[in-house]
Amino acid sequence: MRVYAALLHLYPRSFRAEYGDELLAVFRARTRDAMGPRARVVLWLDILTDTIASATAAHVDLARQDVKSALRTVSRSPGFSITVVLVAALGIGATAAAFAVTDHVLLRPLPFVRPDRLVKLYQDQSFRGYSRMETSPPNFVDWRRESRSFAGMGAYTSWSSNVLGASEPVRLDGALVTGAVFGVLGVPPALGRTLTTIDDQDGTARGLVISYRLWTTQFGGRADVLGQSVLLDDEPHIVVGVMPPSFNFPSRETSFWAPLRFTGELMEDRTNWWLDVVARLKDGVSLEQARAEMQGIAAQLAQAYPAANARNGITVIEMRDLVTRQARLTLWALTGASLCMLLIACTNLASLLLSRTLDRHKELSVRAALGAGRDRLVRQMLTENILLTAIGGAIGGIAAAAVVPLVTRLVPISLPIAEVPALDGRLFAICLLVTVWTGVLFGVLPSLKLASSASLEGLKDGMRTGVSRATERLRSSLVVGEITASMMLIVCAGLLLQALWRVQAVDPGFQAEGVLTLSTSLPMPKYSDTQPRQRFYAQVLGEVRSLPGVRQAGYISFLPMVMRGGIWPITVDGQRSDPENAHMASLRLVTPGFFDTLRIPVLQGRDVRDTDRPDGPRVTLVSESFVRRHWPGLDPIGRRVAFAFGDLEVVGVVQDIKVRGLERESEPQLYLAASQVPDGSIIYYSPKELVVSAVGDPRALVPLVRAAVARADPLVPISNIRPLSEIVEADTAARVVQVRVLGAFAATAILLAAVGLHGLLAFSVAARTREIGVRFALGATPGRVMRLVVGRGLVLAGFGIGVGLILAAWAASTLQALLFGVDPRNSVVYAMAVGVCLIVAVVGTALPALRAMRVDPLDAIRAE
Amino acid sequence: MKSKSDPEAAMPLPSAVFHILVSLAEADRHGYAIIQDVAARTDGKVRLGPGTLYRSIQRMLEQDLIAETETRPAPDADDERRRYYRITPLGRQVARAEAERLSALVKLARSTGLLSRRV
Numbered sequence: 001m002r003v004y005a006a007l008l009h010l011y012p013r014s015f016r017a018e019y020g021d022e023l024l025a026v027f028r029a030r031t032r033d034a035m036g037p038r039a040r041v042v043l044w045l046d047i048l049t050d051t052i053a054s055a056t057a058a059h060v061d062l063a064r065q066d067v068k069s070a071l072r073t074v075s076r077s078p079g080f081s082i083t084v085v086l087v088a089a090l091g092i093g094a095t096a097a098a099f100a101v102t103d104h105v106l107l108r109p110l111p112f113v114r115p116d117r118l119v120k121l122y123q124d125q126s127f128r129g130y131s132r133m134e135t136s137p138p139n140f141v142d143w144r145r146e147s148r149s150f151a152g153m154g155a156y157t158s159w160s161s162n163v164l165g166a167s168e169p170v171r172l173d174g175a176l177v178t179g180a181v182f183g184v185l186g187v188p189p190a191l192g193r194t195l196t197t198i199d200d201q202d203g204t205a206r207g208l209v210i211s212y213r214l215w216t217t218q219f220g221g222r223a224d225v226l227g228q229s230v231l232l233d234d235e236p237h238i239v240v241g242v243m244p245p246s247f248n249f250p251s252r253e254t255s256f257w258a259p260l261r262f263t264g265e266l267m268e269d270r271t272n273w274w275l276d277v278v279a280r281l282k283d284g285v286s287l288e289q290a291r292a293e294m295q296g297i298a299a300q301l302a303q304a305y306p307a308a309n310a311r312n313g314i315t316v317i318e319m320r321d322l323v324t325r326q327a328r329l330t331l332w333a334l335t336g337a338s339l340c341m342l343l344i345a346c347t348n349l350a351s352l353l354l355s356r357t358l359d360r361h362k363e364l365s366v367r368a369a370l371g372a373g374r375d376r377l378v379r380q381m382l383t384e385n386i387l388l389t390a391i392g393g394a395i396g397g398i399a400a401a402a403v404v405p406l407v408t409r410l411v412p413i414s415l416p417i418a419e420v421p422a423l424d425g426r427l428f429a430i431c432l433l434v435t436v437w438t439g440v441l442f443g444v445l446p447s448l449k450l451a452s453s454a455s456l457e458g459l460k461d462g463m464r465t466g467v468s469r470a471t472e473r474l475r476s477s478l479v480v481g482e483i484t485a486s487m488m489l490i491v492c493a494g495l496l497l498q499a500l501w502r503v504q505a506v507d508p509g510f511q512a513e514g515v516l517t518l519s520t521s522l523p524m525p526k527y528s529d530t531q532p533r534q535r536f537y538a539q540v541l542g543e544v545r546s547l548p549g550v551r552q553a554g555y556i557s558f559l560p561m562v563m564r565g566g567i568w569p570i571t572v573d574g575q576r577s578d579p580e581n582a583h584m585a586s587l588r589l590v591t592p593g594f595f596d597t598l599r600i601p602v603l604q605g606r607d608v609r610d611t612d613r614p615d616g617p618r619v620t621l622v623s624e625s626f627v628r629r630h631w632p633g634l635d636p637i638g639r640r641v642a643f644a645f646g647d648l649e650v651v652g653v654v655q656d657i658k659v660r661g662l663e664r665e666s667e668p669q670l671y672l673a674a675s676q677v678p679d680g681s682i683i684y685y686s687p688k689e690l691v692v693s694a695v696g697d698p699r700a701l702v703p704l705v706r707a708a709v710a711r712a713d714p715l716v717p718i719s720n721i722r723p724l725s726e727i728v729e730a731d732t733a734a735r736v737v738q739v740r741v742l743g744a745f746a747a748t749a750i751l752l753a754a755v756g757l758h759g760l761l762a763f764s765v766a767a768r769t770r771e772i773g774v775r776f777a778l779g780a781t782p783g784r785v786m787r788l789v790v791g792r793g794l795v796l797a798g799f800g801i802g803v804g805l806i807l808a809a810w811a812a813s814t815l816q817a818l819l820f821g822v823d824p825r826n827s828v829v830y831a832m833a834v835g836v837c838l839i840v841a842v843v844g845t846a847l848p849a850l851r852a853m854r855v856d857p858l859d860a861i862r863a864e
Numbered sequence: 865m866k867s868k869s870d871p872e873a874a875m876p877l878p879s880a881v882f883h884i885l886v887s888l889a890e891a892d893r894h895g896y897a898i899i900q901d902v903a904a905r906t907d908g909k910v911r912l913g914p915g916t917l918y919r920s921i922q923r924m925l926e927q928d929l930i931a932e933t934e935t936r937p938a939p940d941a942d943d944e945r946r947r948y949y950r951i952t953p954l955g956r957q958v959a960r961a962e963a964e965r966l967s968a969l970v971k972l973a974r975s976t977g978l979l980s981r982r983v
Contacts, residue, residue: 011915019918022895022947026914029896050913058919 001028004047010055012062014376066383073384077356081388084352088392088438090748091345093399096431098338100400101407102331103430104421110319111246111417113186114280119290120322121153121277124298124313128584132315134273137262139301139309143277146297149290153279154181155260156250162523162717163218163256165230170218171521171719174232174256175249181257182209184280185249191215192226192241199259206259208237212245214255232258233524248417250276270308271569278319291316329817330738334407336811337492337745340485346438347478348752351759353385354475386439393435401427407741475760480800482753483841487804487833488811489746494829495812496742499820500735508728509657510560510598514551515724516698517559520709520716521688529679530614533686536712537591537674538610540690543708545593549695554594555674555687557587559724561731564660566685567667571642572630585626586659586667587643589674589685595621595654597693598724605637605652608673618676620648623656626668641670648672661731663820691724698723738818750840753800757844761793765848772852773860782853789852793845794838801837805830877962880912880920885929885951885959892933894946895921921949929955 122132156177182194294314301309544553659666812824887901933950973979
């Protein structure tokens, strides 16, 4: 009997209350009728299945009823419902999107086998400011031979090449890799095979592995691509494999992987730093052990080859740590901001739900009086709140999925992962989690609180309808919280905006407006000698300059802000500095006209000239900072500079340009005449970036310039056509997105705070109508009453602003690395934030204050 | 709960509901009596569990198919604690409609030879 009574608890309470006794009576009668042990067993089995089935059905019934009635209530007040749904969607969407990106970049394991065991190795030249420098082929070979900590070690370098053999000749970014790279990463190919150490050996046919994207776009996704011959810069390669779409190594732009072979001249120069190294730690070897071992190897190499390796160390870092500190900080800031948003959204929701439940206090009390159990009331309110939050969550989730690609652009990621996180179960799980959190904390708790106060009191007409002091206090602190969070967001957004302006105000050193840039990559070996290149440049530049609307044109090795490296050690005035103190300069080859095209002023001396012949004295132009560093206060013209392959005479000084982008210090610049480079020397530096200064819209010139290049050589592929201004803008694109996102957050937050404040005061004025009426009757002036309401709003705002100032100062100090020198205590920003909050507070209080002033004392008191 | 005056709206009836209606069509009964009556009518084939019974009763009350009755049977047969139920006119209508629906189905089965006419 007792067992069955316990079983009854499976039913909803209301059902149990109504039919519990009946059920027990039936059960009693049946046990009485069931004779013998067998009948009893049958009876119990019967009872068990019956109870479980009908209890479940009863719960489902009830839930369906609740949802139905919730839908009815919800649709009866569409304004309220839409507000709740939108607020929930906003908070949930923002948080889910921010979490999704953070998860993608910082938390999710890299798409390789046991990615925690993957490390990257660098030449550590901290003594001159580069702790993560590429290494040279001879050093890499020594590292690989001497080290015992790694299960495998591979080297690679990015390499772009003209690709012939696919559907059309194209210029593509790829990588040269040693065969071990694929083994180290452990990703199997989608088709065919990967490169292996056999491919490292000279004399074998060169295999080629292509990316999934290249396979589908250029090879039609056909399986017979395997075995196909492809020319990479005129060198035949055989396609041996296709990688899966998720393989983005070393970067997302990588379209193919060709063998990297350390032959002949590559092994000669130990100071030619261009190799990236990736390795897999052996099982049981810790990162620290590997570091210690590599330090030892670095010391040996320093001793054996002091000219190249003195004071060099070896940096070993986990692959995951490739995320820069700035990117990490940005992501955490984003997550923090989105949590602020969620908090504000939740407080608003709670506030909305509280006031609504208070509005319905009478209805609930009536229902309680009519015998609806408290659990029934709570259950129904819960269903309503959860229903609204769930709709909000669904909309927020969809919105999050839509904005995630945009948000990803916040962080320039150097990780070998997909650009945009996959919209998979994790995003869904995140949305669900945030929604449940929101629903429970701010839907369930208010319901419980109010249900506990739903009693007969609500029926008494003269009662101040259910405004308990505790509830008022709770709502007040919610409003204070919202203003605090808004303050933080406004200050951070303001500081980042200041930083953005400051970065944008940086003079890049050249004029980007009206300049068209494009890459005309020169197929090798056809153009490996200087003569044919010069002929090509002469013809292209000659034709382009004669086009209508073209002011000037020129060629350079790499565009500023696109290629940031290209740094060489140099010797000044013949003083052979020891390698560890070698001075570094950014090296570029240029044709005449380049400086004029970008309007980089030649401050002293002259530009390079067509008359600078290969057999004449080699000339160079240096940047101002170069002069400041090496010959302060002296006349640089005629002085001598030497680097790897030659001795140069300084013939001119140009203004510095921001090679490394607006936010970073760039090395001093050294420009060589393209015409004077010895045949086959530093081919990689051969100018292939054409810059054209237009009188009007540079884009209008594209077809004409294309035709000019095609006339010079139809086999030269043209790529990367874009205005220079776009490149400069791209340099601040991440910042612009950051400011926009944070600005949107801040704007929404302050708006929500205003709504919250308004809601609170409006409610309190409505609840205190009688009191206000009495005040009027006792001779209070409208101004006094207004001051009463406004004063309350301002006190709350003041609290919020005060706490907000402290928290904002803290948040800003953590953001310092992103502020580009803007003081995290920038008073203008703080003053602005306080101003905005005050204005919002005044706006939020205005309507309730007006309503309070219009209270008719007679009406108010008559109701008593 | 709004009463559903259209008997068709409740079609087809869950079998427990139909059995309860049939049982109450004959006489007002309390819960256990319904169980016993249904079992007797179906040669013990249908034994309603108490949970199923009262959940059905709850829904049937909401749908106005049955009502609790105030009039008690003869005092000697009465158990004070028990609740008695009677069928409403709507319940009768619904039960009849359901029976017609079922008999139409049987007719259909016969006309296709699926069921022999003897049954």
